[in-house]
Amino acid sequence: MRENISWQDSRAFLEQLPRGAFLTVSHGGRLNTMTIGWGSIGHIWQRPVIMVMVRYSRHTHQLIKDAPDFTVSLPLDGNLKKELGQAGTKSGRDMDKFAELSLAPQPALKTVSPVIKGGGLHYECRVIYKQEMDENALDAEIRDQYYSDGDYHVLYYGEIVACYRD
Amino acid sequence: MRENISWQDSRAFLEQLPRGAFLTVSHGGRLNTMTIGWGSIGHIWQRPVIMVMVRYSRHTHQLIKDAPDFTVSLPLDGNLKKELGQAGTKSGRDMDKFAELSLAPQPALKTVSPVIKGGGLHYECRVIYKQEMDENALDAEIRDQYYSDGDYHVLYYGEIVACYRD
Numbered sequence: 341m342r343e344n345i346s347w348q349d350s351r352a353f354l355e356q357l358p359r360g361a362f363l364t365v366s367h368g369g370r371l372n373t374m375t376i377g378w379g380s381i382g383h384i385w386q387r388p389v390i391m392v393m394v395r396y397s398r399h400t401h402q403l404i405k406d407a408p409d410f411t412v413s414l415p416l417d418g419n420l421k422k423e424l425g426q427a428g429t430k431s432g433r434d435m436d437k438f439a440e441l442s443l444a445p446q447p448a449l450k451t452v453s454p455v456i457k458g459g460g461l462h463y464e465c466r467v468i469y470k471q472e473m474d475e476n477a478l479d480a481e482i483r484d485q486y487y488s489d490g491d492y493h494v495l496y497y498g499e500i501v502a503c504y505r506d
Numbered sequence: 507m508r509e510n511i512s513w514q515d516s517r518a519f520l521e522q523l524p525r526g527a528f529l530t531v532s533h534g535g536r537l538n539t540m541t542i543g544w545g546s547i548g549h550i551w552q553r554p555v556i557m558v559m560v561r562y563s564r565h566t567h568q569l570i571k572d573a574p575d576f577t578v579s580l581p582l583d584g585n586l587k588k589e590l591g592q593a594g595t596k597s598g599r600d601m602d603k604f605a606e607l608s609l610a611p612q613p614a615l616k617t618v619s620p621v622i623k624g625g626g627l628h629y630e631c632r633v634i635y636k637q638e639m640d641e642n643a644l645d646a647e648i649r650d651q652y653y654s655d656g657d658y659h660v661l662y663y664g665e666i667v668a669c670y671r672d
Contacts, residue, residue: 348521350547354514358549380548380557381516383524385648391546391557468645471637479634482551 342449342504345461347388350381352461356414360424362456363392364445365400367407371445373437373456374400375428379412381500388500390465393493399432401494404467409451410498412463419459450501461505465498508615508670511627513554516547518627522580526590528622529558530611531566533573537611539603539622540566541594545578554666556631559659565598567660570633575617576664578629585625616667627671631664 357379364373380391390412394401404410415424423441430437438445445454448464455462473492475483523545530539546557556578560567570576581590589607596603604611611620614630621628639658641649 348517350516350520351514354516354547354549358552378548378550378552380546380550380555381520382544382546382548382557383520384544384546384559385652386524386544389546391548393550468648469639470643471640473635474637477636482634486551 342506344504347381347463347500347503352416353381353414353463356416356460360421360428361412361414362424362427362443363394363400364411364413364453364456365403365407365409366453367403370403371438371454372400372403372432373427373443373445374398374432375424376412384497385468387468389468389497390463390500391495391497393495395491395493397491404496405470405494407453407467409453409464409466410496411448411451411453411455411465413456413458413460414462415456415458415460417459420456423458446506448502457506459506462503463500464502466501467496468499469497471495508672510670513547513629513666513669518582519547519580519629522582522626526587526594527578527580528590528593528609529560529566530577530579530619530622531569531573531575532619533569536569537604537620538566538569538598539593539609539611540564540598541590542578550663551634553634555634555663556629556666557661557663559661561657561659563657570662571636571660573619573633575619575630575632576662577614577617577619577621577631579622579624579626580628581622581624581626583625586622589624612672614668623672625672628669629666630668632667633662634665635663637661
């Protein structure tokens, strides 16, 4: 059961994101999901947009760097808490997270990338902009704290083409 | 009267932003405000963050490019509607918008840049990251529609250090 939501009604998005969300990408016959805790939601280029971040070292980087779309699924009410923890510490290079963590991909309405079933919010996003970070323009404390190994994020801006609650 | 709000309670922010908000910057003894309609709010680098965009051609660009902070003031309930329209079409190069549009800057709690009085939401932000846009990584339709003259935006990411309603 899908219940459409307004992208502007984002309180649940911003409250759950720091606790964990699934970023899911399917591209070139490969599918992976990873846990994210950082991102944003806004109105850019006259469109509703979600921004997500993926480090170069991640298996997801290999998929999303050329993908046309991604999805963000945010379990609410404590759903899939264990799975969020595991999907954030294990790499899709070494395992099929869907099989091993019993995660259920569900076909999306408008994107190739599926969403993750499990009682929450789902955002289907078409990539409209992406950018590598510029380390010289970043606050020094943040740089030292999160990027001392040089493993920066790439920022992906996706137009929200569908959003709903299951 | 200030009433503290939660940065995550962002529905009013995202509903008003497309209708107009004031981006205000004070730096080097100069003060200006401009109307913005694009931006985002999120959780990045373990901090609440607002991202705003300023084109190179804007007078505000000359102030914000080296400024340590900025504020975003969003009038609600139709307040300052006329002023939002005017502040978006006139340049601070040619006029003092505060005097000519009867806008009232109000000292901020934690930033040098003041907020704009007028019945709405206020976000005080410390610049922690900024980045020029990469035209080659942008969706072609968006590029043609908004940047055909090459006047791109610079993106400013500000940590929300205070947010409240007046």
